[in-house]
Amino acid sequence: MEKKTLLTHCSDAPGLISKITNICYKHQLNIVHNSEFVDNTSGHFFMRTELEGYFNDQTFLADLDQALPQGAKRRLLGSRRKRIVILVTKEAHCLGDILMKTYDGSLDVEIAAVVGNYDKLQGLTERFDIPYHYVTHEDLSREEHEQKMMEVISQYEADYLVLAKYMRVLTPTFVEKYRHKIINIHHSFLPAFIGAKPYQQAYDRGVKIIGATAHFVTNDLDEGPIIKQDVIPVDHTFSAQDMAQAGRDVEKNVLSKALNKVLNDHVFVYGNKTVIL
Amino acid sequence: MEKKTLLTHCSDAPGLISKITNICYKHQLNIVHNSEFVDNTSGHFFMRTELEGYFNDQTFLADLDQALPQGAKRRLLGSRRKRIVILVTKEAHCLGDILMKTYDGSLDVEIAAVVGNYDKLQGLTERFDIPYHYVTHEDLSREEHEQKMMEVISQYEADYLVLAKYMRVLTPTFVEKYRHKIINIHHSFLPAFIGAKPYQQAYDRGVKIIGATAHFVTNDLDEGPIIKQDVIPVDHTFSAQDMAQAGRDVEKNVLSKALNKVLNDHVFVYGNKTVIL
Amino acid sequence: MEKKTLLTHCSDAPGLISKITNICYKHQLNIVHNSEFVDNTSGHFFMRTELEGYFNDQTFLADLDQALPQGAKRRLLGSRRKRIVILVTKEAHCLGDILMKTYDGSLDVEIAAVVGNYDKLQGLTERFDIPYHYVTHEDLSREEHEQKMMEVISQYEADYLVLAKYMRVLTPTFVEKYRHKIINIHHSFLPAFIGAKPYQQAYDRGVKIIGATAHFVTNDLDEGPIIKQDVIPVDHTFSAQDMAQAGRDVEKNVLSKALNKVLNDHVFVYGNKTVIL
Amino acid sequence: MEKKTLLTHCSDAPGLISKITNICYKHQLNIVHNSEFVDNTSGHFFMRTELEGYFNDQTFLADLDQALPQGAKRRLLGSRRKRIVILVTKEAHCLGDILMKTYDGSLDVEIAAVVGNYDKLQGLTERFDIPYHYVTHEDLSREEHEQKMMEVISQYEADYLVLAKYMRVLTPTFVEKYRHKIINIHHSFLPAFIGAKPYQQAYDRGVKIIGATAHFVTNDLDEGPIIKQDVIPVDHTFSAQDMAQAGRDVEKNVLSKALNKVLNDHVFVYGNKTVIL
Known part of the structure; x- marks a missing residue:
């Protein structure tokens, strides 16, 4: 017996839940957990x-496609563990x-x-027996550097x-190549x-109060769909440096909570927003 | 066109969502929002x-009853605003x-x-044009006092x-009379x-940290199904009195959040717990 | 025996705490609670x-003035309850x-x-036996309206x-007249x-996440010194209207916490920031 | 120039802040930060x-001792980084x-x-180049096991x-040996x-809501002075195992926040409580 997750989204219409669950029932697939949402706007x-x-x-999806309205998107995702490549610079806390x-x-x-544009986090990474690629950006144009990054990244699927x-x-080229596949942690409560x-x-x-925001990366810097945000209180005793230090905890917590949702197939991207079911 | 809420619970079985949503579809009832939960334990x-x-x-419920397993409970609730009677003693913050x-x-x-066993909150209540009943417990046994309370309460359905x-x-008699109908705010993070x-x-x-707990009242004092809890941080500078003062804010917030869930038919009581959908 | 609060601020210098507490000791004033902060920037x-x-x-402040550096500001505040005038438009939750x-x-x-520019909250105010002044802005220039507001407000000291x-x-005229005396609740997590x-x-x-910000009003709209901020989580199920509804709770909580600090003489305004001791 | 922290506690008396800060001033020691608290109870x-x-x-402490009331306790702590020994069993999250x-x-x-009574966390520890001692409790009485633990621990000061x-x-023997020196993380919101x-x-x-509590260990199990507590919300969808998983995050956050306070000399133990300045 297997476990899979079905993600469906389409224009709202009467009877959608009934149609989808009927097909599951017909295929003798047990619904372990189900959530729906209709964006009324x-x-x-x-x-x-x-x-x-x-x-x-094949037959399950074919049945679904017949039942769902034109333009519906559906994905049936196996329970295989997801694979990520992490990009870093010098700060250890989120990677760690x-x-x-x-x-x-x-x-x-x-x-x-x-993959890092400095070698500072190589030691930490290798302590966990994970390959580290140092791809410096020095003496390279942004495009050349990204080209090298992509060569490294592409090995890993x-x-x-x-x-x-x-x-x-x-660059837009890089972002476009991994559309809705790049998750960033921004060190503020965006916007x-x-x-x-x-x-x-x-x-x-x-x-x-200061915060952090995990979001998908789009071409508009700091403007992609927000996955998770959180904050902590600060006060007059915090210097800018104290805020950065305190902020690190929020950053890593927000990032790992966002990853948890994305990696377990809870997140839909729709327009410039996320729906998290 | 009307809005109603259907609350169903029963032993889990294959195809329940499909069966229920089919009946809604058949009756041309549009599902505005739906949530399910299976307690695996x-x-x-x-x-x-x-x-x-x-x-x-009638026909809708008849169809449901035929489709649902033996022992299933279902309620179809209209969107009529709920009616409450509030019992108080002397403290104004939750009533207010x-x-x-x-x-x-x-x-x-x-x-x-x-309804209060003191008259202290009569003025506040009447500022909002709501009838206040002062039912003193003085010179009365617990049973006699509750008898008088129930006489007053029973007028209001x-x-x-x-x-x-x-x-x-x-008393158990009072609690039993309003089974799962009495909501209490307890001034601690139970248990x-x-x-x-x-x-x-x-x-x-x-x-x-101190907290508050809103729960349904059962015969075991402070042991009924918990609806909502929340907390606030305190520290060594708080006296017991400061804690009580700070706690008032949590108490009223927890109580009104619990009421909001209960009054909008989000809360199932099952065993000694709540399921809130 | 009386209770008073001394608020002192000045350029940092060695021995300030010692000097100030010595003077208190010399005047046989018992220090019930003391807090200091040095902004190192x-x-x-x-x-x-x-x-x-x-x-x-007189003699206490004279002693202090002699001990403190040039340009020091000090205020000795009695424990008299503060008096406020509340300005409203139509929304009841913060006033209530x-x-x-x-x-x-x-x-x-x-x-x-x-004082309101609509009469909608007159009934609520008068339930609490507090005078309500309805000062419409209709058919008036901004300056004329504020002139009328100030006439009403000025009665109350x-x-x-x-x-x-x-x-x-x-207007800047109004703001300047009540410099650091106007507290606003802004319905977002500024900036x-x-x-x-x-x-x-x-x-x-x-x-x-959405939030609210209580701040002193300066000429730069939404840019005055922040006193208190708080937030609550929201998600994809919230419409803009739901956010506004949920936000009301944060707004009133943030405003009353800010008031609590200001009215009990905990807040220093320094530059465009607050120090809260 | 050095940095040190002075921790003083004693029966309250008039002029204590003044006396202590005078001595600092006399010794040309600059007060970088100061906090006081009087427990009125x-x-x-x-x-x-x-x-x-x-x-x-020597002279600084001698001056202090002369100024402070009988029975006063004072410690002058250098800014040397503190040294800890960590005791573990099998769970990695707090150690990690x-x-x-x-x-x-x-x-x-x-x-x-x-030091662990299993060897499960040896690999993780050694990835960070820190010595791991596996001291099994198998075939040993509690006293014998603790004896072996203490032999290992005692090497490290x-x-x-x-x-x-x-x-x-x-055992009480072990606890007494490290009085107010043992910090535990308890996996609930005590009590x-x-x-x-x-x-x-x-x-x-x-x-x-579930929580975690970091506290000093005393002979009464789970009854020692509380340093830090925190909580997270849970709901009906959490199994006991989900709660344990979710609780791990709170446990490690609470423990590291408590450590941060203790290791930077912010924590007084007084009776069965802490005062954190």
């Missing part, structure tokens, strides 16, 4: 169904957190490789790229403090 | 379905919060009456009784600090 | 001292919360009057003006979603 | 003073978190060694022992769910 229907049974993917959570089993993922404090802006040095900006503004 | 299935359409309750939230529309309920810091223990003076207990123990 | 010292004893304000918390004793303040969802922009319709902006951006 | 005074300057410890936070600099501590999910009860299997207990009770 756009009239769009989303459904996530965890199934258990003996799957004939993913390594450790994978090690102790709280994050269910295969880390295929870590990753499901997702995770920017774990990777501090370089990506506050877009751009560089958000903790300095937060300090200058005298805010009483 | 007990093998029990719960489903809450918000429906929209022209209802023929419910009065104000009802006034400004954040809580969608009809407050039929307030309330859906729920809300104990908004009503500080008297209820910590059961019983009297929880803030003093919390102070003595030196806890760093 | 600006080299500025802040100290808040709760004192108990028999005060001779302040009225109720004042009624039940959780907020220690005298509400001298409520308020310590602070509280904008409890007062939805009109104030995100500055300006109008923040909940619609939050909805459009697909954020997973 | 017990009439006890606590003060933590971060100092900067050229220290003559401390290792990683020490590696990336968020926790400022020297991990002298890890640790400031604190950290029980990072060490699942064995300690709720004292004893074994707290997540199963939480599941059975149907709570809506």
Whole structure:
């Protein structure tokens, strides 16, 4: 017996839940967990169904396609552990957190490789027996550097790229190549403090809360669909540096919670937003 | 066109979602929102379905009853605003919060009456044009007092009784009469600090967090099904009295969040627990 | 025996705590609570001292002035309950919360009057026996309207003006007249979603958290010193209207927490920030 | 120039802050940060003073001793990084978190060694080049096992022992030897769910929040002075095992926050409580 997850989304119409669950029932697939959502503004229907049974993917999907409205998207995902490549620069906390959570089993993922534009995190990565690729950007144009990165990354057939404090802006070419496959952690509560040095900006503004945002990367910097956000309180005693230090905890927690949702097929991207079922 | 909510729970079986949604579809009832849950420990299935359409309750329920397994419970609830009677003693904060939230529309309920064993909150209640009944317990046995309370309460055909810091223990007779209809706010994070003076207990123990618990009342004092809990941080600077003062905010917030869930038919009671869909 | 609070701030220098506490000791004033903070970026010292004893304000302050560096600011504040005037438009939740918390004793303040540019909240205000002034802005220029507002407000010798969802922009003249005396609740987590319709902006951006900000009003709209911020999680199921509804709870909680700090003399304004001791 | 921290506590008396800060001033020690607290219930005074300057410890402490009341306790602590020995059983998450936070600099501590009654965490520990001692309890009485543990531990002159999910009860002898030096993480929001299997207990009770408690170990199991507590929300969808999994995050966060306070000399133990300045 296998477990698979069916993700369906399409224009809303009467009887969709009934139609989809009927097909599952007909194929003797047991619904372990089911969630739906209708976005009333756009009239769009989303459904996530965890199934258990003996799957004939082809006939099951064919039945679905016949039942669903024109333009419906559906994916049937096996329970294979997802594979990620992590991109880093110099900061250890987000990488370290993913390594450790994978090690102790709280994050269910295969880390295929870590790629960094500095070699600073090579030692940490290799302690966990994971290949580290040092791809410097020095003396290279942005395009040349990304070309080298992509050569390394392409070996691994990753499901997702995770920017774990990777501090370089990506070109539209790169972003397009991994559309809705790149997850970034931004060190502010977006859309506050877009751009560089958000903790300095937060300090200058005298805010009483700082945060972090995990989002899919799109061409508009810091503007992609938000997956998860969280915050912590700060006060007048925090320097910009203290805020950055305190912020690290939020960053890694937000990133690993977002990964947990994405890697377990809970996240739909729709327009510039996410629906998380 | 009407809106109704269908609450179903029964032993889990294959195809339940499919069967129920088929019947909705057949009756041309549109599913506005649907949630299900299967408790794997007990093998029990719960489903809450918000429906929209022209209802023929009798034939719809008859169809359901035929489709559902033996022993299934289902309720079809109209969108009528619920009616509550509030029981109080002397403390104003929970009553005041419910009065104000009802006034400004954040809580969608009809407050039929307030009943108190002191007259202290009569003025506040009457400012909101709601009848207040002062039923003193002085010179009365517990049974006699409750008898008088029940006489007053019974005039109002309330859906729920809300104990908004009503500080008297209820007899099994009273509790049984309003089974799963009495909601209490307990001034601690249950099961910590059961019983009297929880803030003093919390102070003595030196806890760093205090909380409140909204629960249905059963015969076992402080042991009924929990609906909602929340906490706030405290520290060494808080006296027992400071904790009580700070706790008031949590108490009223927890109570009104619990009421919001109960009054909008989101809460199943099952065994000694709640399932909130 | 009296209780007073001493607020001191000045350029940092060696021995300041020692000098100030020596003077308290010399005047036989008992230090009930003391907090200090040095902002290392600006080299500025802040100290808040709760004192108990028999005060001779003049000689005590003269001693302090002699001991403190040039340009030091100090205020000795009696324990008199502060007086506020509340400005409102149409929304009841923040006003209602302040009225109720004042009624039940959780907020220690005298509400001298409520002034609204609509008459919608007159009934609610008068239920609490507080004068309501309806000062319409219709057919008036901004300046004329503010002139009328100020005439009403000036009767009350308020310590602070509280904008409890007062939805009109104030002129520099008005703001200057009540410098650091006007507290506003802004319905977003500033600096995100500055300006109008923040909940619609939050909805459009697909954020997973919404918030509110209490701040002193300065000429730069939404840019004054922040006193308190808080947030709540939202998700894809929230419409812009749901966010606004959920946001109301945060707004009133943030506003009343900010008031609590300001009214009990915990807040220093320094530059465009607050220091809260 | 050196940095040191002075921790003082004694019966409250007039002028204590003044006396202590005078002595600092006299010794030309600059007060970088200062906090005080008076516990009004017990009439006890606590003060933590971060100092900067050229220290003559002996004369400084002699001056203090002369100024402070009988029975006063004071410690002058250098800024040397603290040394800990970590005790573990089989669960990796708390150990892993401390290792990683020490590696990336968020926790400022020297991990002298890890001691486990199983060998399961030896690999993880040695990845970070830290000695691991496997001291099995098999075929040993509790006293014999602890004897062997103490032999290992005593090599390291640790400031604190950290029980990072060490699942064995300690004898009074062991506890007494490291009085107020042993920090434990308990997997519940104490005093709720004292004893074994707290997540199963939480599941059975149907709570809506679970938590963790870091505390000093005393002879009364789960009854020592609480340093830090935190919670996360759970709901009906959590099995006891899900609660345990979710709880791991709280456990490690609470433990590392508690360590951060203890290791930086912020924590006073007084009676069965902590004062954290």
